[in-house]
Amino acid sequence: MEIKYFDALIQAINIITDGIHIVDASGKIVYYNVAAKQLDEIDVDKAIGRHILEVYPSLSFDTSTILKVLKTGKPIYNVEQNFVNYKGDKISTLNSTLPITYNNKVVGALEVSRNITKVRELSEKIVNLQRELYETSESLEKTSKPLAKFNFLDIIGQNKEMLKLKSLGLKAAMSDSPVMVAGSTGTGKELFVQSIHNSSNRKHKPFIAQNCAALPSNLLESILFGSVKGSFTGAENRPGLFELANGGTLFLDEINSMPLELQTKLLRVLQDGRVRRVGSSNTVDVDVRVISAINTEINEVVESKQLRQDLFFRLNVITLVIPDLCKxxxxxxxxxxxxxxxxxxxxxxxxxxxxxxxxxxxxxxxxxxxxxxxxxxxxxxxxxxxxxxxxxxxxxxxxxxxxxxxxxxxxxxxIQPLNVAVDKVEREIIISALEQTDYNIAKAAKLINVPRQTLQYKIKKLDIPFH
Known part of the structure; x- marks a missing residue:
């Protein structure tokens, strides 16, 4: 019976779409699932029993996440690793690695790898396209069409709070101070951001937007600050978004989703006006106005430790809070x-x-x-x-x-009983949120600002069909 359970476990692991490696204390591969085979294009039989660096020669004891865990005995989570496989293909993975211990001794390590190669390739293409666009824009006359699309005329509404915000936004455009725009999803935060840029003296300079929740920490770091050749496997000399936005505006959306360790480096750039590419010892002076946006209550981002307090005060010089449509x-x-x-x-x-x-x-x-x-x-x-x-x-x-x-x-x-009416409204809100997020529980929970477990309970309680 135990053998059947073990076989079932192996079959389940092979269904998982993330690559799974297990090595012994010496670094030799003892297990390699189907997804890892597809990721690395290496037959399982050729990988088992061989040292990790023998199978991945582009890695080293310093760059291999799995060897780092064997050495330190400490787990690592969501660390980007870049390597070249035996066919010469550049691969990027997001790894979480755990030590395997027995009697307080490290006897091996288990690593789960998610393939983010396409994400990195697309991000680098976007950066290259942005660079080409803004290099071209430098030669345009000041009468050229602005790079940001919207202006304050595109913000529709006669609500007193909205009229006040448009007035404040126009005044904010006259300065170079950082602006933080807060508001729920769909309230029109980027309309205000682009309008501020297009009403400022930077309107003929680059406008670049980056969602901080869209990329892993390591990848976001190289996208923002650039990289130098050799700083990691496959890295090239490439400017980051700060350099590309020089003279213009950099919009950092969902700034509260930026990893804390990256916030420290961002704070340094904002304080000094200098950026250091990943892997470089040199700095480059940049003149960039940073406008940020958050999709949660502005008082919560520091209290919940989503943002460092010093970074929050640096970004939150001018604050615009966009009201929900229901208000x-x-x-x-x-x-x-x-x-x-x-x-x-x-x-x-x-x-x-x-x-x-x-x-x-x-x-x-x-x-x-x-x-x-x-x-x-x-x-x-x-x-x-x-x-x-x-x-x-x-x-x-x-x-x-x-x-x-x-x-x-x-x-x-x-007239209905209050509990019936409340259930009806809750059901409609949840169905709407699920539809808007393609039935992604985590995103839907974030959209309506409830814990994921609460949303799952409500879906079951209200008998909501889940696709």
Whole structure:
């Protein structure tokens, strides 16, 4: 029976899409799963029993994560490793490595490797394209089209808070001080960021945006600060985004997702105005205005230790907090009109507005996806249907059978028990969040600001179908 359990375990490990290596205390490979074989293109029979450096000659005792763990006996998590396989292909992996101990002695190590080669290649292509773009832009006249797309006229709304924010944003554009923009997903943070750049004296210089949550720490470091040839396997002399944005604006989105160890280096660049490429001992002077954005409460980023306190104060010189759509519902009719015109022009349609029923729904709906969700609802209706008015049957699924629970003249026949009404609203919000994140539990939980375990419990409790 134990043999059957062991066989089942091996079969399960071979289904895992991440590469798994196990070595003994001397560094010889004793296990190598199917995903590792596909990653390295090495037959299992040729790998088992051979030293890790024999199979991966481009690594060394200093660069191999698995040999570091054998030496120190300490685990490492999410460390990027770059190597060249025996075919000459450059491979990048994100490794987590654990020591295997017996009687307080390290007898081996287990490593889980995720292939991020394509991610690195695409990131480097983006940096190269950005470099070409901004080198070309230096030769353009000042009358040329700005590199950032939006300006303050593109921010739609007459809500008093939004009008105040536009005024503050325009004043912020007149200075070079760092700006931090806070707001939930879909509120339009980047519209403000680009508008500030396009109203500043840097508007004819580069505007570069980088999402700090999109890349692993090591990769993000080389993307931001650049690299020199030989700093890691496959590294080339390449400027980072700070150098490419010289004279212009660097927008760091979801700055609160940046790893803490990288925040220290960012703080140094902001203080000194100098950047050091990965693997270099030389520094380069840069003149870059940094605008950052967070998608959580501004008071929480330091309290929850998402951001170093000193970095927070360095970035948060000017603060703009964008309100959720549910707090500026008087702007919904204006936004609806704007989006209908936009997608009428794009799709060659002739919608003149929305029905009263749809407007009632829109005015009561909680809008967890904010302005972006409203735009997508209008885009969906205009793209898929024809007619004069957008009606309830034209709306995306989260609005189907959604009926306002209040009315200007109270109809007691539709009053529901409070717990039923709460469950209904929760169900609609969760379904909307799941749809927007392609049913990714972690992303959906972040979108509606609840712990992942709570979201999983709610999905089960409310009998929400999970794709």
């Amino acid at each position: 500026r519902k008087e702007d919904i009719p204006i936004l609806v009109e704007h989006f209908i015109k936009k997608y009428n022009d794009k799709c060659s349609k002739f919608f003149s507005g929305i029905s009263k029923e749809v407007m009632d729904i829109f005015m009561e709906y909680s809008w967890p996806g904010n302005v972006r969700e409203l735009e997508h609802a209008i885009e969906s209706a205009v793209s898929l249907y024809d007619g004069d008015l957008i009606r309830e049957e034209h709306l995306p699924f989260q609005f189907k059978n959604y009926h306002p629970t209040y009315s200007s003249s109270l109809d007691t026949s539709v």
